[in-house]
Amino acid sequence: MVGPNGAGKTTLLLALLGDVPYAGKIRMEAGARGRRLRMGYVPQRLAFDRGLPMTVMDFLTMGGQRRPLWLGTRRRLRGEAMELLEQVRADALADRLLGALSGGELQRVLLALALQQDPELLVLDEPSAGVDVQGGLIFCELLERLRRERGFTQLMVSHDLATVTHHATHVILINRVFVAEGPPRAVLTHDNLSAVFGLHMGLADARSMPNGQTACDCSTRPRGEP
Amino acid sequence: MLDAMCAGLGWLVPFEILQVRFMQQALLGLLLVSPMAAAMGVQVVNFRMAFFADAISHSAFAGVALGLILAVDPGWTMPLFGLGVGLAIMAMQRRSSLSSDTIIGVVFAAVMAFGLAIVSRDRGVARDLQRFLYGDILTITSQDLTALLVLFAGVAAFQVWSYNRLLYIGLSPALARAHRVKTVGYEYVFAGLLALVVMFSVWAVGVLLVTALLIVPAATARNFARSAGPMFWWALLVSVTSAVAGLVISAQDWAGTATGPTIVLCGVAWFGASQVTVRLRRRIRA
Numbered sequence: 001m002v003g004p005n006g007a008g009k010t011t012l013l014l015a016l017l018g019d020v021p022y023a024g025k026i027r028m029e030a031g032a033r034g035r036r037l038r039m040g041y042v043p044q045r046l047a048f049d050r051g052l053p054m055t056v057m058d059f060l061t062m063g064g065q066r067r068p069l070w071l072g073t074r075r076r077l078r079g080e081a082m083e084l085l086e087q088v089r090a091d092a093l094a095d096r097l098l099g100a101l102s103g104g105e106l107q108r109v110l111l112a113l114a115l116q117q118d119p120e121l122l123v124l125d126e127p128s129a130g131v132d133v134q135g136g137l138i139f140c141e142l143l144e145r146l147r148r149e150r151g152f153t154q155l156m157v158s159h160d161l162a163t164v165t166h167h168a169t170h171v172i173l174i175n176r177v178f179v180a181e182g183p184p185r186a187v188l189t190h191d192n193l194s195a196v197f198g199l200h201m202g203l204a205d206a207r208s209m210p211n212g213q214t215a216c217d218c219s220t221r222p223r224g225e226p
Numbered sequence: 227m228l229d230a231m232c233a234g235l236g237w238l239v240p241f242e243i244l245q246v247r248f249m250q251q252a253l254l255g256l257l258l259v260s261p262m263a264a265a266m267g268v269q270v271v272n273f274r275m276a277f278f279a280d281a282i283s284h285s286a287f288a289g290v291a292l293g294l295i296l297a298v299d300p301g302w303t304m305p306l307f308g309l310g311v312g313l314a315i316m317a318m319q320r321r322s323s324l325s326s327d328t329i330i331g332v333v334f335a336a337v338m339a340f341g342l343a344i345v346s347r348d349r350g351v352a353r354d355l356q357r358f359l360y361g362d363i364l365t366i367t368s369q370d371l372t373a374l375l376v377l378f379a380g381v382a383a384f385q386v387w388s389y390n391r392l393l394y395i396g397l398s399p400a401l402a403r404a405h406r407v408k409t410v411g412y413e414y415v416f417a418g419l420l421a422l423v424v425m426f427s428v429w430a431v432g433v434l435l436v437t438a439l440l441i442v443p444a445a446t447a448r449n450f451a452r453s454a455g456p457m458f459w460w461a462l463l464v465s466v467t468s469a470v471a472g473l474v475i476s477a478q479d480w481a482g483t484a485t486g487p488t489i490v491l492c493g494v495a496w497f498g499a500s501q502v503t504v505r506l507r508r509r510i511r512a
């Protein structure tokens with residue numbers, strides 16, 4: 001999902017998650033076995049109390065068991081949390097305090113929490129904001145791999161048109177109202193972009209990028225993936 | 227059952243002053259109130275609800291005044307009024323676009339003015355006011371203790387059932403909601419129970435110091451603990467030891483202080499120690 005600042009991208013995501021009141025209707029297919037679709041959410045910037053003594057392990061086990069953390073955690077749950085952390089390459093962070101993590105580390109831990117939901121739809125709000133280029137790249141590759149392994153649908157808000165061009169299979173362009181949707185090459189056209197962003201964004205074309213390099217290496221991704 | 231509990235306490239804590247029945251009742255009351263306040267306080271700090279707790283405690287006057295007007299036992303109207311105020315604040319916060327501290331500020335002013343207006347009409351009540359300001363744990367009745375036992379069971383059950391969910395919500399309500407935690411129910415039950423705990427704590431330490439009973443153990447626990455489970459135990463330890471120490475010290479001849487403030491001072495001493503610990507820990511790591 002692409003659009004300028006204030007276009008309503010985050011608001012649309014929040015409406016999808018049922019977190020803001022809205023008019024109109026959101027139609028969502030039922031998830032597996034007719035249940036409500038399982039969603040995982042990675043917020044743009046988690047505003048939280050950094051003074052809270054909570055380890056990454058606490059963070060990943062508090063949602064999985066009723067038994068209060070002060071009566072200990074189930075070993076199986078700790079094992080599962082560890083596996084999730086390994087999947088997002090954050091296993092070294094398990095005993096660190098949540099408030100002491102860097103932007104990129106926190107992003108991966110949040111991804112682990114979202115994956116814990118075993119999501120059918122993974123919703124990410126500008127995951128590369130506040131993360132350096134290297135961190136963004138790692139995160140991007142990680143998502144590629146996880147999506148292939150687990151086969152979830154990924155809905156992502158992004159500012160970075162280069163990432164969008166190379167990763168998205170379907171692009172929705174909004175600017176307070178719906179503008180266009182479809183495959184990246186059909187949507188991110190010169191006309192659409194200048195209408196929405198007010199100027200031509202040369203980044204939309206990969207060949208115009210320095211060294212043909214993109215924000216994320218996606219040579220391994222099969223083309224024509226749904 | 228209360229008789230047995232009091233006798234047990236007298237036997238367990240072999241201080242001479244604790245061989246008197248009213249001191250045993252006071253100790254039992256504190257042993258019920260202090261862990262409840264500590265446990266709820268952990269979440270009060272997580273949710274940043276200190277001002278909310280303050281508003282509830284100050285509605286004690288209005289609750290008592292209401293009892294006088296309606297000729298009902300203030301022992302009933304006070305907690306029920308506090309509960310009503312707490313739930314009303316929660317409901318208004320959900321519906322209004324005003325910031326939560328603005329809403330609490332308005333409700334705070336309303337209940338406080340109402341209470342004082344009634345109290346000022348009646349000279350007889352004004353004398354009783356001191357009991358609310360400083361607390362009066364030494365005159366706690368067996369009826370109060372029975373009510374405390376019931377509330378204690380409720381709070382304990384809620385803490386066991388909801389501690390993890392409350393952590394989740396305290397960290398980020400949006401994230402919790404997205405991951406299928408039903409936040410509204412927890413928030414209302416928490417606010418209701420907190421209102422009741424606050425009202426009962428008014429007996430122990432007085433209107434002015436109730437917030438301290440909630441905040442100080444939780445703040446100290448944050449300093450000592452390095453993960454979310456131990457944080458809970460630290461808060462309990464700090465709260466209960468402060469309560470017992472405060473009661474014993476206040477009863478000594480050389481002290482002769484009111485119990486409530488003495489308890490809070492013991493808690494603050496704990497907090498000071500925790501601050502020093504944090505400093506030392508940093509220096510060792512550096």
